[in-house]
Amino acid sequence: MKHLNLQDINNLNHLYKINLVNSIAGYKSVNLIATKSVSEKTNVAIFSSVIHLGSSPPLLGFMLRPATVPRNTYENIIETGYYTINHIHDQILEDAHHTSAKYNREISEFEVTKLETEYKDNFYVPFVKDCPIQLAMQFVEEYTIKANNTKLIVGEIKGVYIKDGLLQDDGFVDLSKGKVATINGLDGYAIPNLKKRLDYQRPKIF
Amino acid sequence: MKHLNLQDINNLNHLYKINLVNSIAGYKSVNLIATKSVSEKTNVAIFSSVIHLGSSPPLLGFMLRPATVPRNTYENIIETGYYTINHIHDQILEDAHHTSAKYNREISEFEVTKLETEYKDNFYVPFVKDCPIQLAMQFVEEYTIKANNTKLIVGEIKGVYIKDGLLQDDGFVDLSKGKVATINGLDGYAIPNLKKRLDYQRPKIF
Secondary structure (H helix, E strand, O other): OEEEEHHHHHHHOOOHHHHHHHHHHOOOEOOEEEEEOOOOOOEEEEOOOOHHHHHHHEEEEEEOOOOOOOOOHHHHHHOOOOOEEEEEEEEHHHHHHOOOOOOOOOOOOHHHHHOOOOOOOOOOEEEEEEOOEEEEEEEEEEEOOOOOOOOEEEEEEEEEEEOOOOOOOOOEHHHHHHOEEEEEEOOOOEEEEEEEEEOOOOOOOO | EEEEEHHHHHHHOHHHHHHHHHHOOOEEOOOEEEEEEEEEEEEEEEEEEOOEEEEEEEEEEEEEEEOOOOHHHHHHHHHOOOEEEEOHHHHHHHHHOOOOOOOOOOOOOEEEEEOEEEEEOOOOOOOEOOOEEEEEEEEEEEEEEEEEEEEEEEEEEEEEEEOOOEOOOOOOEOOHOOOOOEEEOOEEEEOOOOEEEOOOOOOOOO
């Protein structure tokens, strides 16, 4: 096996280091987070840090990295209290990835890509049309991680839209039936196929 | 599309709700976190919440959910300051999943599964043998999320071991070459194949 210690990692050049450290975290969710300013300017950006925080209440988190992530998303969330999380799927990989380009706040990524807004149920922020899972989110709280000055944004799921055919009888949502993407590192995309579901585990009796 | 609002979600029965909310977070990393108590008792448990927090310094986070996760992991990390993160791969899915069973602290999951400890470079905590990526971690800090009393554990990567053939010339680690798993919801496993890597994006010129 290839071994690198902390000093080796710290001494790597920037691009090699971010490729490496982002990859070794494992597969990540990859989503489009859409927001809208109080002056009604939309914004949509790709994030690979959405995580499950809890089910009762239904809470998700995501990380904002000050140095690399467009700040528009954060500003709009704080201004309005709302955002949407939309799952990236195989048909929009290139356009979704393009939202990582650094546009200023005057330009909406909905204008420069084929991604389309979809408004429904009077939610202030648009969803991304045709995404197999769309989540209406309300900001709850934020935490600044002292170790590197990133922020964890905590939000509550106010509504979920699931493409027909994905939701199973026990509440399991089969992401592979929606051709939902996962990301390896900063730029490696995969569209997984479900291999198997395993049973709830109890201790073995000896 | 199927639509559920917050009230619908809150009214679901427990199992349906945790299947649903865990699934709609998207694909997650799935890892074995190994620890060892000061009295040298090992522990290993499955986690699907490891996330990348930053590359300089190299930091990863993971969530501890008080109600569902074995506390042994947390106690050992606080006692000793160290843990290892080991990527689950296709050959150990069943044994890895079995570590979700609630054993008491007197029993090591290394004793009740075919998972094997591997000690190297004088790190106090064992790695899980044959995992394609193994990370030596040092505890940095923790945050309690007020909204649901879960904890975010922040750790620094002190060392990384990568199976031969996965590391590319630019630092990208191809997880699919190690048959690394991802998890959908609580129990749906997939072994993704890399579809494509996309280029670094700059704004389009109009």
